[in-house]
Amino acid sequence: MEKWNELCFILSESIPSNASEQVFELKVIQAFEKLGWSHFKREISVRENIQLGASNRITPDIIIKSDDTNLFVIEVKNPSADLKNPSYQNQLSSYMRMLRLNFDILIGNEIKIFVDGSLVDSNQSELLERISFKKDNPKGLEFINLFQKETFSYQNIEKYIQEKIESIKENQTVENLKNEITTTEYSEYLKNELKNKLLREQSESVVEKVLEDFKIKIYDSTQTEIQQTIYVQSPQNDSDNYNGTSKELELAKIYKKVPVWFNKPNQKNSQILINYMKLREQKTPVTFFELEKACERIKNFRSSYQAMKTISERNNAKVFDEVGRIISLWEPGKSFVEKEYEKFKRRYSG
Template sequence: MEKWNELCYILSENLPSNTSEQLFELKVIQAFEKLGWSEYNNEIIVRESVQLGASNRISPDLLFKSKELGNLFIVEVKKPSFEIDNLTFKGQLSSYMGIMRVELGILIGNKIQIFLDGKFFQENGIVLIDEIEFKRENEKGLKFVQLFIKGNYNKEIIENYAQEKIQELKEIEDFKSLKKQLCSENYTEKIIDYLKSDLLKEYDDKIIEKVFQELEVKIESKNKFSPIKNHEKRRAQKYNSIENFNNSNGRLPVGKYVRKTFNELVNSNLIDRNEVERLQRGDYSKLTFDIQFPFLAKENSTYYEKTRYWKNPYRINGELYFVCSQWYEVPANNDRPYYEDWLEKIKNRNPKVELMINQNLR
């Protein structure tokens, strides 16, 4: 892990905020030399010019080679202040990989993305197999070091790793799909039909129908957090009706309120990295806000769904995040007090920010 922590220092922690792409490229070369690769020994080729046709040339940023195997993989370097979740960057890398006939490519900017030729997955183009953020003690970072340290580099090991990652992603998607199916009204009807059919062995169908008229059968997520429920009871006296929510104090509807106040926090740089990490967790978001989805999600996150998040993202610490749009403000389901509690804690870190937010809400 020490080697990965050193890479974090070189590629993230020790960089000035206005680092140029040229300087960052030198830092990337330095990082790979820490993993045993040598520019001096022609194992790292910087912007090798490749002729295309009569008049065109390309120059990938970094090409990694070995005397025995030839071209191994390409690294494209992007300015750290850029968001590398960009189809243009991916397309550029894909073109270089095809022209140079390499099956592995890496984008390095504000994080690391590893791509493999889609032929290994019966897909066109290149496939993102992993994304690694520059955080110390990151298990993914440790795996990156293990895969790309020169002494251990092995194409077959990387391909097996890629297959494992793709399988993980597939399992996540299958999980989401199955959960959605089981919670659907259509599946609830199937369950009711099955129960009625089974009960016919002992009871008359008229009795069964009467009983089901007084019952509600459904499948829902297990989100039983007693601290939240107790907290809800303590705050319930403040919000007795929908009229109180929206009219008595001329307050903003909860959705607009969340967007406006959160925007102020972001503009004031008051959301630190640790809080950003917590806001991307479903369990933390449920406990803190009583919402069913992570408060923040990146576009490529397994949690991100367009229908669940507002379309305009926020840029926090150089990365784009979408904010959950599923906020409710009715007596049976009121998310406002939870958000206000969280907002108060964040604002208390800086009284000047609290004053500014309160003024803007008037």
């Protein structure tokens, strides 16, 4: 763990806030020399100009080599840069494809490890792991064991990649099942199960009269603090939750509709939300006029946008707030929208 903590010092603690990318690149070289790779022996190749065919040429920031064989690429970004920028991932995808590598590394304010998309049935590289520069980080120790020269091996790397891919697939299955479970169909299923149980003790007419006043909704309890795993509520006894103006009901709309919007990006609401999220990645804050321009091809944009920033009984879902023509995500649903957008980018960007 000491070696990882030393890397944290080199790549984070000793970096001034205004350090240039060139200065940070020297720090990355220093860090990999600590891992046993030699700049002097050309095991660390910096900004190597590589000719590919008659017209293609690439210049990766750093290539780690062994006996002139390219092992992996390290792309270096200023520590103040937002590593979520999809162009960085696309750049690494290009390097992997052209150099026939299975994985590459992006280093900035954290470490990101990407794998070639062909290994996960994708058109672009897939994020395997994010490692923050925190002392005694277990992921950091794993990084050291994988990428220091004395323990580096393709066998270990391939095993690591396969384990991460299986974890990604399992997590995706979990998310898909969560989305499937939080549907009206499953709510109706639970209501029928409750009905069958009550029918063992009560007459059908009594049970029907009882259940007509109840709604059953299923929520993922990890989403927000106000959610519950399952809740059964009578609208007659708690009309505030069902009058179309409560925060809880609006959040329920978000949990239902936002995943659909990101799964069907050609819909009008989908395009508005996706355009906003893309603008938000490029700059903050985002103004109404910037979003309107990005959505100029969307028919009746203003009315659709209005419904996406208003709490009302008939709106789709409130995802925006607007103050002085500055647009932000509605705070109660913000984290959920951001999470769904990250899933969307992994599925569709490339």
